[in-house]
Amino acid sequence: MAVREAPVDLPGMQPSRGQPFGVYVHVPFCITRCGYCDFNTYTPAELGGVNPDAWLQALRMELELAAARLDAPPVDTVFLGGGTPSLLGGERLTTLLNMVREHFVLAPGAEITTEANPESTWPEFFEAIRGAGYTRVSLGMQSVAPRVLATLDRVHSPGRSVAAAREAMAAGFEHVSLDLIYGTPGETDDDLLRSVEAAIESGVDHLSAYALVVEEGTALARRVRRGELSAPDDDVLAHRYELLDTRLAEAGLTWYEVSNWSRPGGECRHNLGYWDGGQWWGAGPGAHGYIGTTRWWNVKHPNAYAQLLAEATLPVADFEQLGAEALHTEEVLLKTRLRQGLPLDGLDDAERERAKAVVADGLLVPDGDRLVLTPRGRLLADAVVRTLLG
Structure with missing residues (x-):
């Protein structure tokens, strides 16, 4: 996505309750x-x-x-x-x-x-x-x-x-x-x-x-x-x-x-x-924030940042709205890296089938209703995610 010239106004958004x-x-x-x-x-x-x-x-x-x-x-x-x-x-x-x-x-x-x-x-x-x-x-x-x-x-x-x-x-x-x-x-x-x-x-x-x-x-x-x-x-x-x-x-x-x-x-x-799916306001030059389904990032240089705020304008360089596919990709990418593992119920049928192959390769191990990286899987975490997503 091309970065537009600031100032950029964020869309209306509110944090989802129940998430950090x-x-x-x-x-x-x-x-x-x-x-x-x-x-x-x-x-x-x-x-x-x-x-x-x-x-x-x-x-x-x-x-x-x-x-x-x-x-x-x-x-x-x-x-x-x-x-x-x-x-x-x-x-x-x-x-x-x-x-x-x-x-x-x-x-x-x-x-x-x-x-x-x-x-x-x-x-x-x-x-x-x-x-x-x-x-x-x-x-x-x-x-x-x-x-x-x-x-x-x-x-x-x-x-x-x-x-x-x-x-x-x-x-x-x-x-x-x-x-x-x-x-x-x-x-x-x-x-x-x-x-x-x-x-x-x-x-x-x-x-x-x-x-x-x-x-x-x-x-x-x-x-x-x-x-x-x-x-x-x-x-x-x-x-x-x-x-x-x-x-x-x-x-x-x-x-x-x-x-x-x-x-x-x-x-x-x-x-x-x-x-793990939390939300945050990112403040400061170049900071990224994420609330609801909106991700945004501030202008990078401290001088441009200060100039916009002197005019009582949020210093946003650009934003994107994440659709269902992007949200799913991020969930798989991030939760796979955690010791608590990736919930199986978050995967579709094709991804569950691909997960069986990754388990057979010794990179993931079932742990209840989740899949957790093995020690060797941690070395290849990015490849595991790419395989799961197809």
């Missing part, structure tokens, strides 16, 4: 751009007029406009992603959460998460945001191997991620997550296992691990194209996944989504909402 409802806030600021990253982020040199305080004012207006048009249920989860939300500091993150509270009602026991980079956190930061009501922190660790961090253009020291996780727990956070990347050129099995061991020993209750993807337009892609680095090898990625999954299982962290492991009760409820 969340608020996602995209914080677009980073000090430096990591070589592998293609997220909608901006360094200070790339921003003309929008600083964090001006961005916060624009965000306040978006939340006000969103609340005015929605009969929203209580918010079950809030998630600050980026970018580097921790660059805002404790005071601004407190202000941001209070802005959400000002315009939406938080459900009792709401999960409130912020992503953070280890180099922009310190004990007082964690104490401030815990006191403000944040309940969960997700820290970008990537690796403890210096050469891997250097290849990824990460600026934190190898031990800083674990130290930051412990500072967060000392400040009262029960739920702390570390993110790993595996398959970086030059990484060894030992590099990965040392990173996994460090994450386990830190005491966190959640770990995410993602295979490195070389995204077009990134510095990493240019280095691979020039032959300076080798592209990740699929067989190596599969082997690394098996290594980390085995070690995490031994340590009591169980997979609940293909790329996510947790101790009991440590699952990220906000992300489960994405995967």
Whole structure:
């Protein structure tokens, strides 16, 4: 679908009752751009007029406009992603959460998460945001191997991620997550296992691990194209996944989504909402939202975002209405990736027949009225979905 010029008015829509409802806030600021990253982020040199305080004012207006048009249920989860939300500091993150509270009602026991980079956190930061009501922190660790961090253009020291996780727990956070990347050129099995061991020993209750993807337009892609680095090898990625999954299982962290492991009760409820049919308002530059059958996305650049909101206009770049076929495809795609599995009653007759072949291949296993990926099936999750959908 071609992107139209903003402003674009969203159609009328209301959240469906009985489904999780969340608020996602995209914080677009980073000090430096990591070589592998293609997220909608901006360094200070790339921003003309929008600083964090001006961005916060624009965000306040978006939340006000969103609340005015929605009969929203209580918010079950809030998630600050980026970018580097921790660059805002404790005071601004407190202000941001209070802005959400000002315009939406938080459900009792709401999960409130912020992503953070280890180099922009310190004990007082964690104490401030815990006191403000944040309940969960997700820290970008990537690796403890210096050469891997250097290849990824990460600026934190190898031990800083674990130290930051412990500072967060000392400040009262029960739920702390570390993110790993595996398959970086030059990484060894030992590099990965040392990173996994460090994450386990830190005491966190959640770990995410993602295979490195070389995204077009990134510095990493240019280095691979020039032959300076080798592209990740699929067989190596599969082997690394098996290594980390085995070690995490031994340590009591169980997979609940293909790329996510947790101790009991440590699952990220906000992300489960994405995967299991929840709805959310996406606020901030480039943020995506999904309510009813409408998906939309905001204009990307913080300056354009702020300009539209200065005119009390929602900063929507475009939207799409999902029909029955698209909704079914997404349900199969997302629920197949979950440990709870794909409900059989959501498949048509032809898909059930194809599912029998996938089960015979050892990629899915029946579990009551659901189909769950086997360990080998998790390595081939995308192929499983393609086979099921035909």
